[in-house]
Amino acid sequence: MARKIEILRLDHRTVRDQRITSHVALSARTFGATGFTYAGERDLNLEESIKDVAKRWGGSFTINYTEKIGTFIRAWDGIVVHLTMYGEDHRDAVDVLREYDDDILIILGGAKVPRYVYELSDFNIAIGWQPHSEVAAIAVFLYDYLDKNLLYADREGASIRINPNNSKSKRSERFKN
Amino acid sequence: MARKIEILRLDHRTVRDQRITSHVALSARTFGATGFTYAGERDLNLEESIKDVAKRWGGSFTINYTEKIGTFIRAWDGIVVHLTMYGEDHRDAVDVLREYDDDILIILGGAKVPRYVYELSDFNIAIGWQPHSEVAAIAVFLYDYLDKNLLYADREGASIRINPNNSKSKRSERFKN
Numbered sequence: 001m002a003r004k005i006e007i008l009r010l011d012h013r014t015v016r017d018q019r020i021t022s023h024v025a026l027s028a029r030t031f032g033a034t035g036f037t038y039a040g041e042r043d044l045n046l047e048e049s050i051k052d053v054a055k056r057w058g059g060s061f062t063i064n065y066t067e068k069i070g071t072f073i074r075a076w077d078g079i080v081v082h083l084t085m086y087g088e089d090h091r092d093a094v095d096v097l098r099e100y101d102d103d104i105l106i107i108l109g110g111a112k113v114p115r116y117v118y119e120l121s122d123f124n125i126a127i128g129w130q131p132h133s134e135v136a137a138i139a140v141f142l143y144d145y146l147d148k149n150l151l152y153a154d155r156e157g158a159s160i161r162i163n164p165n166n167s168k169s170k171r172s173e174r175f176k177n
Numbered sequence: 178m179a180r181k182i183e184i185l186r187l188d189h190r191t192v193r194d195q196r197i198t199s200h201v202a203l204s205a206r207t208f209g210a211t212g213f214t215y216a217g218e219r220d221l222n223l224e225e226s227i228k229d230v231a232k233r234w235g236g237s238f239t240i241n242y243t244e245k246i247g248t249f250i251r252a253w254d255g256i257v258v259h260l261t262m263y264g265e266d267h268r269d270a271v272d273v274l275r276e277y278d279d280d281i282l283i284i285l286g287g288a289k290v291p292r293y294v295y296e297l298s299d300f301n302i303a304i305g306w307q308p309h310s311e312v313a314a315i316a317v318f319l320y321d322y323l324d325k326n327l328l329y330a331d332r333e334g335a336s337i338r339i340n341p342n343n344s345k346s347k348r349s350e351r352f353k354n
Binding site for chain 1: 193196201204206208229264304306310316317325339342343347351
């Protein structure tokens with residue numbers, strides 16, 4: 001398993017994308033990424049809100065901005081994965097990725113992904129050959145690739161935690177064991 | 178496995194939620210739901226754009242609007258699942274759900290979920306006890322619950338298809354078999 005799993009989100013637009021990019025970053029964090037870098041328009045509100053969640057809910061998760069996508073990708077010391085509808089079946093790629101413990105950079109495109117992103121990537125990976133969402137793509141990719149227990153583990157330094165035995169987690173009588 | 182898997186998305190707001198709700202609906206479709214109903218503000222642009230994708234990309238997927246959440250849930254003839262951060266570990270629930278072949282309604286909340294939604298649901302299910310995204314939640318839930326081959330299967334009547342052998346799906350030399 002990789003030690004460092006960083007997301008690179010391309011082409012963020014402050015107004016149009018704020019909620020989607022925020023959902024991408026939060027999903028990346030929840031499903032086991034260690035950091036998130038974005039390109040496009042700088043968005044300090046986005047950065048603050050992600051840092052705030054990460055601080056309160058624990059664990060370590062970084063958020064950064066880059067202006068130079070090509071330089072950033074070329075400087076990555078590890079495996080580069082690009083999630084795209086045009087990629088290969090993710091299950092084949094995940095089988096191969098599990099044999100390595102390199103750091104992994106996961107690129108998520110914006111409106112139009114430059115050709116060199118496909119070419120600089122070690123893997124171009126689809127999560128289904130249907131249109132859906134970069135939020136769903138990053139969540140399902142990480143969920144499939146990483147240890148599923150991560151999702152329910154306590155995170156170090158959290159000041160907020162869900163109590164799974166609260167009354168809202170109830171099942172109806174019919175389905176109780 | 179369930180025959181009819183319908184999403185009920187609460188509290189849609191036309192301006193603020195259009196992209197997120199659209200990502201929820203598209204992810205629901207891609208990951209195997211058969212229909213999508215939403216409450217909150219009626220949004221004809223949303224409906225048109227989802228219908229358009231569903232038509233071009235094939236398979237059958239319906240989109241509907243309801244004003245009466247409680248009535249809609251009570252009228253559901255099958256199992257009611259509510260996805261919420263406050264729910265139980267989804268893996269336990271999925272194990273139980275796999276023993277039934279009833280239709281399933283999956284409720285996704287908005288800003289504030291009324292108490293009766295928890296109470297009318299047979300299962301209140303978390304996808305991790307961390308804040309993330311309703312898009313990630315629906316995708317991972319359906320991915321875990323349904324046949325994963327769905328994701329890559331041809332869909333009937335599609336006028337658009339991804340060719341998985343196109344040049345964009347390439348791997349770098351190091352990782353070729």
